[in-house]
Structure formats: C-alpha cells, structure tokens
Amino acid sequence: MSALLDASGVTVCYGKIEAVRDVGLRVEPGQVVTVLGANGAGKTTLLSALMGVLPARGAVTFDGRPIGRLSIEARVGAGLGLIPERRELFSTMTVEDNLRLGAFRFGRRERGSLDGMFALFPRLKERRRQLAGTLSGGERQMLAMARALMGRPRLLMLDEPSLGLAPLIVAEVMRTVASLRDQGVSVLLVEQNARAALRVADYGYVLDGGAVVLEGPSRVLEADARVVETYLGVLAAETGAQEARAG
C-alpha cells in the first residue's frame, strides 16, 4: 500500500535558523500518526510546511502527487486539512457561518453536512448564532475541529487539539480522532499529551531540535525508555491521575 502523505528531507528555516531539519514522515491511508516533541521542537513548523503555510525544502507527495509547490488552497483542494495551533477562526462571524465556510471548497453542493456536524457537536448547535470570538476556549476547539471536518479532508492535521481542554473533553477529542480513522480519514496528530496521543495513534515520531530522533509503532514508543522518561514521566502520570479522578 502506498502512503497517502510521503514527506522526505523536509527542511524549514526561519532566517538562518533551521527549525525543522531533514524530516521524513509517512502517513498511510486510514492511519493515525502522531508527532511528539518538547516545546519548540518544531512540530507546528512541520505541519505548517506540510500545509504550504511556510516555504520548505524537500519532497512532499500526497496521494502519489508532488504537492511541494502548491498553494495552501490547492492543497486544501487536494484533500489536506489543517487545524492550526492558533485555530484561525472567523471571530466576528457566527458559528454557523464558520462551519459553512469550512465546506467552501464544495461550493453550494454542501447542504447536509451541517446537520451531521451539529449531531457530532451538539454544543455548537446551541451556539450556532453566537459569534465565534465569544465562544469559550473549549467551544472554540470544537468549532475548529468541526469547521475542518466540514471540508471532508482525506488527511487531517491537528496541532494540539487538546490544548487547554478539560481531561474529559480531551478524551472526547481523542474519540473523535479514532472515529475519523474508522471513516477512512488519515490523521496527523501533534500533541503535548503524549499518553493520550499514543493511545489513539498507530504510529509515532519524536521530534527534537527539529529532527526526528525516534519513530515506531505507538505500542513500541509507549514502552521506549526515552519516551517514558521524557514525555510519559511525572507530567503524564499526573494527567493520568487527573483522568482517573475525572472518570
């Protein structure tokens, strides 16, 4: 089976500083792949480069087709989707307008999926006339997710979808990610919450200083001493305890 997304030798520079160095990464169809790394490791930079938000060197193919020179919009058209770290919602527009614009690439053909999205996120349905900028942090995350799903991407890249969410909602987000895989959507997941990410992912990469230092199936990573020490150590134990309390 050929990879849906195949990136090799991806290098991104901010001026003279190489924030991402010679990264290779593959996502198979219907696979959830996670990218772990400390703050400043280059995860956001990597996703931005894959989406065309930042210029990058290296080769990127999507569904066998080179996309390295395509604009953001053209990559969206090809089936890539990104929920960026800062969400980039249309803050002065309503929840419903945000969602409709998520399906912009289908033009007016897209009618039914709004109801589907409200079924998935009932909270958004209650707030459909509210301005996106006035939503709570968690509601904003849901809207970002729902808006991206409206575009029916074949590969959805999520940059820290659980940022600032209560543990219960984190579990909800991870369930949504898993259900995406069941629908055949591939997911590239960047997470600080390594335990939750590895639990849902099939495969993982660990970034450090802009380079891949470790990769493997998530079961293997979960057991890897370095990962346990760095990402699943004290902090993760705390989160685990919190989750246990909340559950």
Added chain:
Amino acid sequence: MTGAPWISVALPLSRLAALATLPRRGGKVGAAVPSKTIRTRHSAPPEPTSRTPRPVDSTILLLLVQDGVVNGAIYALIALSLVLVFTVTRVILIPQGEFVAYGALTLAAFEAGHRPGTVGLLLALGAAAFVADLAAGRHTLDARSLGAIALRDLVLPAAIAGATLVVPEKPGLLVGILLTLAIVTPMGAYLHAVAYRPLEHASVLVLLVASVGCHLALTGLGLVFFGAEGSRTPPLSDAMIPAGPLVVSGQSLWMLALTAAIILGLWTFFGLTLIGKALMATAVNRLGARLMGIAPSMAGRLSFSVAAFIGALSGILVAPLTTIYYDTGFLIGLKGFVAAIIGGLASYPGAALAAVLVGIIEAFSSFHASAFKEVIVFMAIIPVLLWRSLRSHPVEDDE
C-alpha cells in the same frame, strides 16, 4: 499634475442655479450651463466669491441638505467600495476615482456616438492579466484552469468588445449604461491580477505605493483615450417633482434609489451568499480563509470587480450633474476616501453615514465659501483623526 484642486464637482451651486433656469439639460462643456458651476480646467483658481455673509433661510437650508445628501450618496458608494477592497486585500484603492471617470466618459462616448477608448483598454488589460495569471499559476496549470483563465481574461473582453460593435452608433441610454458597466467592471479584476496580485504578501505601505502608481497610470491612459476635454451625459430623468418648498429632480431620485439598491445588494451579498461570506472571512482572517480553500487571489479579484462596478456606476450617476474630465474621478474618490477614513476603513455603515456628512459639509461650504469648498471638506478629516487617535487603544497584532 493630476486632480487639480479647482476642478470641482460644484453640485450645490449648479442646482441652485438650476432652480432658476429649469429645466436644464446637460451637454458638453460650454452648453447652457450656469457660469459659476463649471470652471474650465485651464482657468486660474477663481477669486473667492463675495465675502459678505449671505442669509440662509429655511428653503436654502433644506436645499443644501438635499444636495448634500445626493452628493453624499455618491461618496457613500465610493466609500463602501474602498472599505470592501481594503478589508479584503489591504489595498487602499486610490485608482477607484479612475473607474468613476471611466464610467462617466465611456457612457458619454456612447452618447456622443463614438466607440469609447476604454474598449481597447479592456482588451489590453485582459491580455496583460492573462500573462500575469499564467505566471502566477505556472506550477499548477492544467487544461481546465488554463481554459478558465483564457475565458476570463481573453474571451470575456473580446465578447464585450464585440457587443460594442454590433450595437448601433448611438445605442441609447440604457444599452449605453449596461455596456459601460460591462466594460469597466472586469477592469477591476484585471488591475488586481496585473498590479496587486504579485504583491500579495507585501505590506500595506507597498500596496499604497502600487496604488499611487496605478492611479497615475490609469489617469494617463484616461487622457490618451478620452482627451483633455470634459463631457457630460444627459440625466437619467428630466422630471422635476415639486415637494413642498423644494423641487426634487428625477436625477437625484435615481441617484438615491440606485445607491440604496447597491447598499441592499452588498448587504445581501455578504449576509446571504457563500461567496460573500468567503470575502468577509478573508477580511477577518486571511490564513483561516486560505485553510478553507478560499484563495486570496479570488477574493481580491472579486472585490476589485465589485469596486470597479460601483465606481463606474457612480461615474454614470454624477456625469449628468457635472462635467467629468479624465482626472476628475480622483477628487470624487478622495471625498469617498475621507468618508471611508471617518468610518475607520472598516465599518460599512460608518463609512456610508460619514459620506452623507461629507456631502452636506460640501454643500454648505460651497454655499458660504465656495473657493474653499475642497479645503473645508478635506479638513473635516483632521478632527476625526484626532478623535480616533485619542480614543484608540493599542491594537493587538492578532493575525
């Protein structure tokens, strides 16, 4: 030098005079036009008129307000299009005034029975936009997108040019207006493709410099195509409707009605259509919009076309009231700009209301001190800027 300050759109006085000599039909410069209303462009700035204060009775007051509102309607149209273009593309569209002049002069050419020079300009701009679009899309061109670009940049202008050939010498006012709008509107899109799209990532300041360049270039082309003479067109309606102490002209009713229609149209466009919302989304969050597949080039092209359409329509509406020269549009555009600035270049209702205010200020200042009319109008911006800067809080850089 362009946009000489003494070329004035001396509407209020012309209309005061019109009351005395009604009904009046517009024509070429020098036709039976009250001498005070139109200053020929090569005469020196006129002496200030009589210094003795004139008494203002309530009829004159009403009349001035009426004139102010009618002029304000035109400024409102221009201010709205400037706000649209600025919020979507960050471009301050100085060449908007040229679209006004092109609209007026193109219609005047049809009325006079010759083919307007803007037809050639449309074909040339279309060809230039074709090259620019090919260059911009060189990595992603396929047969379909190539066809779409050729249709938009080559076939469309050719079809419009063809239409100007098949209509009779003097096509009549309605057909002339439709053809004028068809000729000027796509120029907005082509101008964007040629001059602004390559600067998509440039700063507001660089875009402003590009705007000054476009303004100068289009003014020069206007001189080439239309010559230095001014033109007028007949009013859309000769009717004079008495209303209490006032006489309302059919022309001013047309102006108000069409302005209202445009405002309603814009409201519908942004409020109800997906593509209108996509433009708004681009204005609110450019990266967010791109991640939804909304291309800034598409948004820019569309907002520039809307601006050119509104500009041409404004030109068509003012052309019966004042003589339009190839560079008159600049001054009209500038007044729309004053209104847009008062609205903070962001608020549509704010800009529209400010435009009416600008129109009224202009009407009163041209009655009391007509030589200083423009000065007074443009000085109105100073207290607004002061007020804005006093009350403004540091804007967080959110995008």
